[in-house]
Amino acid sequence: MNQSSGIIVFKNVVWALLNREFKMRFEKGYLSYLFACGEVFIHVLIWWTIFSFMERRPFLDMELPIFILSGAVPWLFFSKSVLTNLTVFEGTKEFLAYKQVTIFAACVSRILVAVVLTFSGFIIGLLVFSYLGYTYFIYNPLIMFLAFFMMLFLSLGVSLIVSIPGYFFPDFTKIFPNVIRVLYFTSGVFWDISSFPPDIKPWLTWNPLLQIISLFRYSFLQAPLPGYINFYYLWIIIIVTLFLGVGIYFCMRKELISNARPRA
Amino acid sequence: MIKLDKVTKLYKYKGFKHYVFKDLDLVLPTKRNIGLLGPNGAGKSTLLRLISGGETPNSGSIITDENMSFPIGMGQALLAVLSARENVKFVCRIYGKKDKEMEYIVNYVKDFAEIGDYFDQPLKTYSSGMRSRISFGLSMAFDFERYLVDETLSVGDQTFKNKAASVFKEKRAKSSTILASHSMSILKQNCEMGLFVNQGKVILFEKIDDAIDAYMKEVVNQPLRK
Numbered sequence: 427m428n429q430s431s432g433i434i435v436f437k438n439v440v441w442a443l444l445n446r447e448f449k450m451r452f453e454k455g456y457l458s459y460l461f462a463c464g465e466v467f468i469h470v471l472i473w474w475t476i477f478s479f480m481e482r483r484p485f486l487d488m489e490l491p492i493f494i495l496s497g498a499v500p501w502l503f504f505s506k507s508v509l510t511n512l513t514v515f516e517g518t519k520e521f522l523a524y525k526q527v528t529i530f531a532a533c534v535s536r537i538l539v540a541v542v543l544t545f546s547g548f549i550i551g552l553l554v555f556s557y558l559g560y561t562y563f564i565y566n567p568l569i570m571f572l573a574f575f576m577m578l579f580l581s582l583g584v585s586l587i588v589s590i591p592g593y594f595f596p597d598f599t600k601i602f603p604n605v606i607r608v609l610y611f612t613s614g615v616f617w618d619i620s621s622f623p624p625d626i627k628p629w630l631t632w633n634p635l636l637q638i639i640s641l642f643r644y645s646f647l648q649a650p651l652p653g654y655i656n657f658y659y660l661w662i663i664i665i666v667t668l669f670l671g672v673g674i675y676f677c678m679r680k681e682l683i684s685n686a687r688p689r690a
Numbered sequence: 691m692i693k694l695d696k697v698t699k700l701y702k703y704k705g706f707k708h709y710v711f712k713d714l715d716l717v718l719p720t721k722r723n724i725g726l727l728g729p730n731g732a733g734k735s736t737l738l739r740l741i742s743g744g745e746t747p748n749s750g751s752i753i754t755d756e757n758m759s760f761p762i763g764m765g766q767a768l769l770a771v772l773s774a775r776e777n778v779k780f781v782c783r784i785y786g787k788k789d790k791e792m793e794y795i796v797n798y799v800k801d802f803a804e805i806g807d808y809f810d811q812p813l814k815t816y817s818s819g820m821r822s823r824i825s826f827g828l829s830m831a832f833d834f835e836r837y838l839v840d841e842t843l844s845v846g847d848q849t850f851k852n853k854a855a856s857v858f859k860e861k862r863a864k865s866s867t868i869l870a871s872h873s874m875s876i877l878k879q880n881c882e883m884g885l886f887v888n889q890g891k892v893i894l895f896e897k898i899d900d901a902i903d904a905y906m907k908e909v910v911n912q913p914l915r916k
Contacts, residue, residue, distance in 0.1 A: 442783030523767035525743035679827050
């Protein structure tokens with residue numbers, strides 16, 4: 427098999443798995459599509475209601491729902507990708523009987539499902555808030571795309587890393603969602619770093635998720651990017667995570683697939 | 691040709707290692723139909739999965755220049771929550787089939803399986819015979835140089851057996867097979883060579899009768915009645 431046919435096979439497998447993921451998730455009807463896409467919107471509604479009761483002032487001169495939406499979209503994309511890939515072996519092992527199917531392709535297809543769902547929710551959210559009279563403008567779409575691709579690569583790297591212990595240690599699949607919960611509260615999904623005391627801020631900015639979410643959010647603002655967003659740091663984290671994820675996967679895949687294939 | 695070079699295959703469970711094959715060397719010739727026989731748990735299905743590339747050995751290598759089918763078994767490689775139609779489409783997509791080819795294959799499997807409206811019901815509602823029909827029909831819809839068949843020919847009702855045997859005969863005119871079965875008559879009808887698997891040993895016989903004889907002597911403990 428030459429390189430180009432390898433890529434075509436990989437594309438075919440991802441496409442097949444993507445179709446199968448959608449069929450599995452939405453076999454119960456069109457309402458499931460609406461609910462999955464509306465998850466982002468529901469997330470915004472919850473925090474919007476809480477902040478309204480608290481009479482919270484808007485962050486960063488943004489309309490409150492747009493502020494929350496711009497944090498929820500990249501966050502949900504990351505958390506969905508990583509959490510679904512935590513059990514990627516269990517969910518895919520029936521298909522490993524076909525030599526073309528790889529765990530890597532399954533990871534990629536699950537991330538693509540998260541892309542479709544969260545960004546459909548993003549568009550729905552923007553349309554709904556526009557209809558409700560909230561004003562916003564994407565001043566810097568390139569920054570938005572950059573933040574998206576950074577989150578995509580980071581999600582892939584983290585997904586590959588967590589899928590290995592997720593297979594070998596079943597307890598890990600119960601513990602890891604708690605890490606995601608902690609990250610949810612420390613990644614600036616529904617708050618801005620400016621609202622924290624100065625002595626805590628430098629510690630929080632080490633979180634690459636916070637930096638990427640801020641980057642995504644600042645595409646809605648005319649203001650220059652804040653000083654704590656460090657592109658060198660972000661790319662280093664992303665590249666290291668990807669190398670680590672791909673490296674662990676390639677080192678362990680033989681061990682995984684030689685024992686994880688279904689016994690026909 | 692299929693060459694197994696020092697292949698070791700083991701399964702680990704809670705620290706216990708169960709060796710199926712240890713340093714197995716084997717060469718299977720091209721365009722010969724090979725019957726695979728041995729007692730339950732000897733490793734026939736594992737050997738088929740290793741040859742298909744769907745499973746990797748723990749050590750050693752398997753080299754082949756043949757276009758191999760996926761193991762045709764009782765439908766374990768199909769997803770229970772999806773319908774037969776969706777499962778067939780899934781396999782078509784893996785093999786890069788476009789819309790028209792996919793439609794042809796779906797109709798072929800539907801006609802072959804003859805399970806009526808069940809074709810659009812989830813596989814979890816099927817009997818094992820119905821699953822076998824889908825699995826066998828699906829593999830026959832693709833052209834491979836070598837078909838790897840695991841027991842399927844000996845399950846199902848007589849109509850299905852006849853139909854499967856007829857389609858399989860057509861396929862064998864252009865391609866070859868490795869057929870695992872406990873039915874000596876099916877092995878004799880379809881294979882010239884025999885591969886006897888027992889307690890980690892794999893012996894290739896030039897004639898299927900000799901393989902059956904070895905099986906009868908070692909496993910069933912009675913000589914072959916010719």
